[in-house]
Amino acid sequence: GEDVEQSLFLSVREGDSSVINCTYTDSSSTYLYWYKQEPGAGLQLLTYIFSNMDMKQDQRLTVLLNKKDKHLSLRIADTQTGDSAIYFCAESDNFNKFYFGSGTKLNVKP
Amino acid sequence: DVKVTQSSRYLVKRTGEKVFLECVQDMDHENMFWYRQDPGLGLRLIYFSYDVKMKEKGDIPEGYSVSREKKERFSLILESASTNQTSMYLCASSPQGYGYTFGSGTRLTVV
Numbered sequence: 001g002e003d004v005e006q007s008l009f010l011s012v013r014e015g016d017s018s019v020i021n022c023t024y025t026d027s028s029s030t031y032l033y034w035y036k037q038e039p040g041a042g043l044q045l046l047t048y049i050f051s052n053m054d055m056k057q058d059q060r061l062t063v064l065l066n067k068k069d070k071h072l073s074l075r076i077a078d079t080q081t082g083d084s085a086i087y088f089c090a091e092s093d094n095f096n097k098f099y100f101g102s103g104t105k106l107n108v109k110p
Numbered sequence: 111d112v113k114v115t116q117s118s119r120y121l122v123k124r125t126g127e128k129v130f131l132e133c134v135q136d137m138d139h140e141n142m143f144w145y146r147q148d149p150g151l152g153l154r155l156i157y158f159s160y161d162v163k164m165k166e167k168g169d170i171p172e173g174y175s176v177s178r179e180k181k182e183r184f185s186l187i188l189e190s191a192s193t194n195q196t197s198m199y200l201c202a203s204s205p206q207g208y209g210y211t212f213g214s215g216t217r218l219t220v221v
Contacts, residue, residue, distance in 0.1 A: 088152065098143070100145075102152035103152050
């Protein structure tokens, strides 16, 4: 499958901003996604961005896409303890098959 | 809300047993997927299906098979369970061109 890379851990203090980064290899990706997984649960779609967009904002979430560098980031403003979870970056090709990164575990310290 | 339901949250099976993991979705989605999730490896695609009776191998199909007799149901079968198949199994469905909806997962332990 295609390669999607993320760092494994990120630790921030409550109230700070978190930035989770992702790089991917498939230049034909149509959509790029961020999923959140809370302990013991399945994955929940947080947000997605079309490959012809540079930025998408949704309340506390900002997604930035640098298509030239194949770099995707998720910024969470005013991070709360409830944001502690594993965040997965994913890309899909035109056939709806998804490729996931290994997930970034976000730890929010009070 | 779309629901993807996996029949069991936790399963314990013996080595060599035949294991069925069931997944049902209620929104008439064409696409269904089975992933396994292991620490440090993320999600790896086992099999997927774009239509009834249709199946395609993912990245790690060895030791698994699938069945999709009805649009809403996609079953993952471990023909002869082995300890290296101990994992979290996640089912997902999607309509064409949109993101996945995941089930809550089945944690399988093979002893």
